[in-house]
Structures are given as C-alpha cells and as structure tokens.
Amino acid sequence: MRSFAICGALDTTELHELAQLTRHVCLESEATVFAQANIATSFFNVHEGTLRQYKLLPDSRRQILGFALPGDFLGLSSVPQHEFSADAIGRVALCQFSKESFATFAENRPRLLCRIIEMAGRELARAQEHMVSLGRRSAEEKVASFLIGWRDRLSGIGRGGEILPLPMRRLDIADHLGLTVETVSRTFSKFERNGVIQIFAGSVVLLDVPRAETLSGIVD
Amino acid sequence: MRSFAICGALDTTELHELAQLTRHVCLESEATVFAQANIATSFFNVHEGTLRQYKLLPDSRRQILGFALPGDFLGLSSVPQHEFSADAIGRVALCQFSKESFATFAENRPRLLCRIIEMAGRELARAQEHMVSLGRRSAEEKVASFLIGWRDRLSGIGRGGEILPLPMRRLDIADHLGLTVETVSRTFSKFERNGVIQIFAGSVVLLDVPRAETLSGIVD
DNA sequence: AGGTGTCGTTGATGTAGATCAATCACCGGA
DNA sequence: TCCGGTGATTGATCTACATCAACGACACCT
Numbered sequence: 001m002r003s004f005a006i007c008g009a010l011d012t013t014e015l016h017e018l019a020q021l022t023r024h025v026c027l028e029s030e031a032t033v034f035a036q037a038n039i040a041t042s043f044f045n046v047h048e049g050t051l052r053q054y055k056l057l058p059d060s061r062r063q064i065l066g067f068a069l070p071g072d073f074l075g076l077s078s079v080p081q082h083e084f085s086a087d088a089i090g091r092v093a094l095c096q097f098s099k100e101s102f103a104t105f106a107e108n109r110p111r112l113l114c115r116i117i118e119m120a121g122r123e124l125a126r127a128q129e130h131m132v133s134l135g136r137r138s139a140e141e142k143v144a145s146f147l148i149g150w151r152d153r154l155s156g157i158g159r160g161g162e163i164l165p166l167p168m169r170r171l172d173i174a175d176h177l178g179l180t181v182e183t184v185s186r187t188f189s190k191f192e193r194n195g196v197i198q199i200f201a202g203s204v205v206l207l208d209v210p211r212a213e214t215l216s217g218i219v220d
Numbered sequence: 221m222r223s224f225a226i227c228g229a230l231d232t233t234e235l236h237e238l239a240q241l242t243r244h245v246c247l248e249s250e251a252t253v254f255a256q257a258n259i260a261t262s263f264f265n266v267h268e269g270t271l272r273q274y275k276l277l278p279d280s281r282r283q284i285l286g287f288a289l290p291g292d293f294l295g296l297s298s299v300p301q302h303e304f305s306a307d308a309i310g311r312v313a314l315c316q317f318s319k320e321s322f323a324t325f326a327e328n329r330p331r332l333l334c335r336i337i338e339m340a341g342r343e344l345a346r347a348q349e350h351m352v353s354l355g356r357r358s359a360e361e362k363v364a365s366f367l368i369g370w371r372d373r374l375s376g377i378g379r380g381g382e383i384l385p386l387p388m389r390r391l392d393i394a395d396h397l398g399l400t401v402e403t404v405s406r407t408f409s410k411f412e413r414n415g416v417i418q419i420f421a422g423s424v425v426l427l428d429v430p431r432a433e434t435l436s437g438i439v440d
Numbered sequence: 441a442g443g444t445g446t447c448g449t450t451g452a453t454g455t456a457g458a459t460c461a462a463t464c465a466c467c468g469g470a
Numbered sequence: 471t472c473c474g475g476t477g478a479t480t481g482a483t484c485t486a487c488a489t490c491a492a493c494g495a496c497a498c499c500t
Contacts, residue, residue: 063356
C-alpha cells in the first residue's frame with residue numbers, strides 16, 4: 001500500500017479502512033485493464049509495472065495518451081464510460097477499488113479530495129506538455145523530449161539510474177508521439193550515431209543529457 | 221455569479237460567503253490574464269467571453285491548449301507557477317479569487333471539492349481528445365472535429381444556434397490544431413466549396429453536420 | 441481620400457515524415 | 471534443428487502539409 005500515491009493524505013486508521021476496499025490484481029503482459037466506452041465500475045492504482053493508455057479511431061489509428069507508472073491513478077473519469085483503453089506492458093500489479101465504495105470513502109475526507117485534485121492537476125499538466133510535443137515539435141524534438149520526460153518521471157518515483165528502461169515497443173512510442181515506427185527507429189539510430197544515446201534491447205543509456213535537452217527544444 | 225460552474229455545489233449562505241472573496245475583472249481584447257512561469261496567486265472563473273490558453277516554445281512556436289468559455293475555471297495548477305499563458309480574445313469578464321483564500325474556503329467543503337474534481341476530469345478528457353487530433357488526425361479531420369467540438373461546447377453552455385461564432389483568428393485555430401494558417405484557410409475554403417460550411421467574418425454556418433462528422437473521423 | 445497594418449485567401453514550390461518494401465535478429469514451438 | 475511470427479532497422483519513394491510569396495478586403499488613422 002505504501003506506493004499508493006494518495007496515501008499521504010490518510011492516517012493509519014483510514015489506511016486500514018481503505019485497505020478493506022482494495023482488491024489486489026495481477027495482470028499478464030498485454031492484458032486489458034479496461035476498454036474505451038466500457039462502463040467504468042472501478043478505479044485502479046498502479047502498484048507495479050507499466051501500462052499504456054490509449055484511444056482508438058474507428059479505422060484503428062491509435063493515440064497513446066500516456067504511460068502509467070507505479071503510483072498513478074487510473075480511471076478518474078467524469079462520465080460513466082471509460083474515455084480510453086488501458087492495457088499492460090509486461091506484468092502489472094494493480095489495486096482495484098469499486099468506484100462506488102471509493103466515492104463513499106472519499107466523500108467526507110477533504111484532505112484526500114485535495115490530494116486527488118493535486119494529482120489530476122499534475123496529470124493535466126503532463127497532457128498539456130504533451131500537446132506541445134504533438135502539435136509543435138519535430139520528430140527529433142518529440143523523441144528527445146520523450147526520453148527526457150520519461151527519465152524524469154522514473155526518477156520521480158525513485159527508479160532513476162544510468163540505464164533508462166523502455167518497456168514499451170517502438171510502435172508504442174510512435175503512437176504516443178504521433179509518428180510512425182520507422183521514424184522513431186530512425187531517430188533513435190541517429191541519436192546513437194551522434195553519441196546522444198546508446199541503444200539496448202528494452203532500454204537506452206542517455207550518454208549526453210545536455211545535448212538531448214537541447215534537441216528536445218526545452219532550451220534555446 | 222450564477223454562471224459560475226462550481227456554484228451548484230454551494231448553498232445560498234456559502235454562495236454569499238464566496239462572493240466576499242470574489243473580485244470582478246474586465247479585460248480588453250488581447251489582454252493577458254497570466255503568463256507562463258509567473259507565480260500563480262489567483263484562480264479565475266470565466267464569466268463572459270473567450271480566452272486562449274497556450275504554451276510557447278523558446279523559439280516562439282505556440283501551442284494553443286484550448287479556448288476557455290464562460291463557466292470554465294482557470295489556473296488550477298499543482299505547482300506554484302502557471303504552466304501556460306492565458307489571454308483574452310475580445311472583451312472578457314472574469315471572477316478572480318486569491319488562491320489562498322479560495323483554498324481556505326474550499327478546504328472543508330467536500331461537495332465543492334468533488335465538483336472541482338469533476339471539472340478537472342472533464343478538462344482532462346478534452347485534453348485527451350485533443351491529443352488524438354494532434355497526433356493522429358489529418359488536417360481536414362482536425363478542422364472538422366474542431367468545428368464539431370466547438371459547436372458542442374457552445375451548445376453545452378446554452379450558446380448553440382444556427383451560426384457558429386469563431387471569435388479567434390485563423391492563426392489561433394492553426395496553433396490549436398498543430399497546422400499553419402494557410403492550411404487552416406485552405407481547409408475552410410475546401411469545406412465551403414463542398415457545401416459543408418459557409419464562411420462569414422467571425423463565424424461559420426455548419427450546412428452539413430453529418431458530413432462534417434464524417435470528415436472529423438468520429439464516425440467510420 | 442489616401443496610407444498603413446492586420447487578417448484571410450490563394451498559388452508555387454520545398455521537405456519532413458509517411459508509406460512501401462526488404463532484411464535481420466530473436467524467440468518459442470514442432 | 472528448422473520454421474513461422476514479431477519487432478527493429480534501413481533504404482527508396484511518395485505526399486500531405488509547410489514554406490515562401492503575392493494579393494485583396496477591411497479597419498483605423500490623419
């Protein structure tokens with residue numbers, strides 16, 4: 001439970017009470033947590049692993065909205081149906097709450113509600129930053145800022161380190177950045193040729209962070 | 221005050237109390253409400269008019285995140301600085317609250333907090349839908365889905381009607397959709413040629429909504 | 441009325457990234 | 471061991487949209 005990001009807003013008694021409402025779920029790779037347009041009956045909290053959250057167009061084009069990591073909240077929706085789909089990249093452990101019982105629990109706990117607002121704000125900020133990438137950055141800038149952003153998120157949950165794991169496939173990165181696999185692959189190769197990164201199976205090493213930051217268009 | 225979207229969560233006494241914290245502000249066209257990276261000291265609620273919310277890259281590329289309309293909340297941020305800039309498109313009337321005093325007021329009013337969570341969820345959903353446009357839709361689809369979405373938002377606040385006002389300039393639409401002015405203009409012209417819309421200064425009429433919906437890629 | 445600035449539109453041309461296609465590495469199963 | 475499937479990479483070609491350029495319609499000022 002200690003990885004549950006909203007727990008900071010709860011005391012020991014409350015934590016115990018919340019634990020009563022929690023169901024622990026483990027998912028195999030590629031398993032679906034929920035699908036777009038399904039009725040949302042549960043919230044989820046990521047305990048371990050990585051998920052992709054995505055929307056599909058009728059002709060099966062896909063936009064990956066983001067990747068969820070431990071501590072992230074899933075299914076916070078203002079409408080009864082899920083607005084997007086979510087599935088597991090590799091094995092994933094989740095905490096599941098019924099929407100109803102969680103709502104009852106949270107209803108009269110302002111500190112918890114404030115924490116949720118704060119998390120929603122953070123998520124919105126990430127979405128906005130991503131809109132900049134999708135709308136106004138070149139392929140190189142998209143890939144570079146993705147790598148920097150991914151590294152920062154991982155360090156934010158204490159998973160920082162020399163090697164940067166990339167559990168998602170190239171196609172996922174492409175569908176996240178509004179590019180094709182080929183362009184993502186070419187950009188990775190180019191970065192490696194230029195000594196910015198080193199590519200391994202399922203991970204990269206950021207050899208030249210300042211360079212990557214420049215390429216990402218964060219700095220002038 | 222009645223247009224304040226969060227008011228539904230308050231009783232008459234509370235409304236009165238909140239009114240004490242409110243400062244009414246009027247802005248001329250092009251006036252800035254707040255700028256990216258400025259310290260956020262206030263929340264705003266749009267009372268009348270339209271605003272653009274945008275992020276700038278160092279080289280002055282711009283991504284318009286969205287347009288704010290009456291009832292919308294501005295400045296809900298998880299960090300002390302504003303994450304984006306906001307300025308007026310035409311004359312705008314706002315309600316301003318100091319962040320601090322609003323926080324104190326909201327702190328122990330769970331119903332209000334829930335309302336804010338709901339609004340944040342709605343905003344996040346809009347952002348996600350927009351990511352699909354930016355990442356995976358063609359220029360035509362972007363423009364068509366923008367028109368449909370704009371119409372729906374206006375009807376949602378009781379401003380629906382035959383003619384669809386577009387207070388923002390073509391450049392704003394371009395920076396919103398990740399296109400250039402020229403492409404937006406060409407697409408508008410094409411739609412008009414094909415009898416989908418009729419163009420006027422500052423507005424359009426949607427002549428063929430089903431067609432526009434098809435073009436937007438919402439339907440097959 | 442003439443001058444100046446902004447905005448929208450249209451045309452000609454260029455290019456970043458998509459599409460099409462082939463190859464290679466890797467893995468799990470027969 | 472061979473074989474089929476998936477993912478990553480690279481090359482050749484194509485195209486949607488950007489870029490560059492020009493012009494017309496207004497609005498505002500003097």
